Amino acid sequence: MIAASRKGGIRKILIANRGEIAVRIIRTCRELGIATVAVYSDADRPALHVRMADEAYRIGPAPARESYLCGDRIIDVARKTSADAIHPGYGFLSENAAFAASCADAGLVFIGPPPAAMEAMGIKTRARERMAAAQVPVVPGSPGPVADEAEALRFAREIGFPVMLKAAAGGGGKGMRRVDRESDFQAAFGTARSETKSAFGDDRVYLEKYLDEPRHVEIQLFADGHGHTLWLGERECSVQRRHQKVIEETPSPVVDAEMRRRMGEVAVRAAQAVSYVGAGTVEFLVDARRNFYFLEMNTRLQVEHPITEWCTGLDLVRWQIDVANGGALPWTQEDVRPRGHAIEARVYAEDPARNYLPSPGRIQQLRVPSGPWVRDDGGVYCGFTVPMHYDPMISKLSVWAPDRAQAIERLRRALGEYLVRGITTNVRWLRRVLDHADFRSGRYDTDFLARRADELATVPDPALEETALLAAAAHAFARDEERARQLAAHRTPDSPAWKLAGRRSALSRGSWHR
Numbered sequence: 001m002i003a004a005s006r007k008g009g010i011r012k013i014l015i016a017n018r019g020e021i022a023v024r025i026i027r028t029c030r031e032l033g034i035a036t037v038a039v040y041s042d043a044d045r046p047a048l049h050v051r052m053a054d055e056a057y058r059i060g061p062a063p064a065r066e067s068y069l070c071g072d073r074i075i076d077v078a079r080k081t082s083a084d085a086i087h088p089g090y091g092f093l094s095e096n097a098a099f100a101a102s103c104a105d106a107g108l109v110f111i112g113p114p115p116a117a118m119e120a121m122g123i124k125t126r127a128r129e130r131m132a133a134a135q136v137p138v139v140p141g142s143p144g145p146v147a148d149e150a151e152a153l154r155f156a157r158e159i160g161f162p163v164m165l166k167a168a169a170g171g172g173g174k175g176m177r178r179v180d181r182e183s184d185f186q187a188a189f190g191t192a193r194s195e196t197k198s199a200f201g202d203d204r205v206y207l208e209k210y211l212d213e214p215r216h217v218e219i220q221l222f223a224d225g226h227g228h229t230l231w232l233g234e235r236e237c238s239v240q241r242r243h244q245k246v247i248e249e250t251p252s253p254v255v256d257a258e259m260r261r262r263m264g265e266v267a268v269r270a271a272q273a274v275s276y277v278g279a280g281t282v283e284f285l286v287d288a289r290r291n292f293y294f295l296e297m298n299t300r301l302q303v304e305h306p307i308t309e310w311c312t313g314l315d316l317v318r319w320q321i322d323v324a325n326g327g328a329l330p331w332t333q334e335d336v337r338p339r340g341h342a343i344e345a346r347v348y349a350e351d352p353a354r355n356y357l358p359s360p361g362r363i364q365q366l367r368v369p370s371g372p373w374v375r376d377d378g379g380v381y382c383g384f385t386v387p388m389h390y391d392p393m394i395s396k397l398s399v400w401a402p403d404r405a406q407a408i409e410r411l412r413r414a415l416g417e418y419l420v421r422g423i424t425t426n427v428r429w430l431r432r433v434l435d436h437a438d439f440r441s442g443r444y445d446t447d448f449l450a451r452r453a454d455e456l457a458t459v460p461d462p463a464l465e466e467t468a469l470l471a472a473a474a475h476a477f478a479r480d481e482e483r484a485r486q487l488a489a490h491r492t493p494d495s496p497a498w499k500l501a502g503r504r505s506a507l508s509r510g511s512w513h514r
């Protein structure tokens, strides 16, 4: 697999993002000898991506709509710094077709698909129509947005309860409401409409059948501008909290070679129907009988892309840049042979014991896991203050192993090495999820975390005791050394008060979490 990238072309990239994804993109740029420009809000002045980029410029105050969502300001910085291209990462402006078009107007390469492809997939109801026309199976539901409650109820009766009310302009798990029975419908419809309006400024709602024991399985795609579209395997993303992914793995425990090939081919058909170019992901819902249905297409790099990188050995950011440069993908579908098993866990500054309340603040101590086949895509450092203005994900911890059982043990081990002091994280909770019998068996669906919430919240964590013991041992060692030092100086410090103080400080260290 030798790259046939065009020489010249992109030499400087502005990264219109922050946090771990900005850092991740900078890393690949550095390996390719491409200069990087970071942009930052006031809250991110000391952020890691700002420190790591070759140049960095302020674009506005902390709120994203006054900084990271200001396309004009970002394009202005790109022009002034003579950047050739803009990489949008994920979130923020990454799926904004108007921004992509403005980049082109300003003579900048947008590292993503053509605006028309983004537009075709951006509104969910429009995407469903396009996909149905291209013989891609879609979740049964209303063909487009419903006109009013009466029409919505007619569709709900036709497809049968439970149904899912969804925002046509939706994203990020927002504006979605499951309705189990007709008597709940009226109230749910009203709430879904007003939630949708306030989240997206657009109150159009549509309906889907709520699938039985649904699993979220997605296909990573790559297309170049020379007519090649390939699939790079699937990612199982059914470990979700409030429709947001928490742990992802590849391969999926429910997908066999034949199903993978069929899903891959359907995903390629979906991408070709909108003349897609670049990295993209086709998300499917899989029901209890392993039928799969198109859910949506994400026209950008996904948060969970590292697990595909682990199993394929490909650097997806590098290929994004290559394709944006006009390069051709130098492989055929047969060349892509994912190996082994990879799992990723999203590490959040949040408190699972307090309803996952975000826990921004200053990181006072940080030890990041490492060792064989462990990768931590982080966006923070010791001393950094996690801002309250953005998504509280501080890192993505991923591992690779030859098989699923070993990958679970490796991720467990790596999570155990995490040490974060100063803010609360979900690290211990993630270990409980990994240890749960449903996860271990691979028989889980998107309701798993909600269904097992109580068990996951109450299981005692031996790691905490282990940490307390380690802290006590470390303290005893330090105390012995101190005693030796003082004895050498002819003093006798071994008073009961001194011992007590020592024990207290050992106990207080038990609150470090791993």
Ligand code: ADP
Pocket: 139, 164, 170, 171, 172, 173, 174, 176, 208, 209, 210, 211, 214, 216, 240, 243, 244, 283, 285, 295, 296, 446
């Ligand atoms: P968003 O774009 O807001 O993330 P998606 O349409 O991708 O929304 O759905 C997010 C998650 O919501 C899915 O992964 C799945 O867990 C759940 N979901 C969405 N639609 C359905 C459905 N029709 N039946 C069951 N679960 C669904």
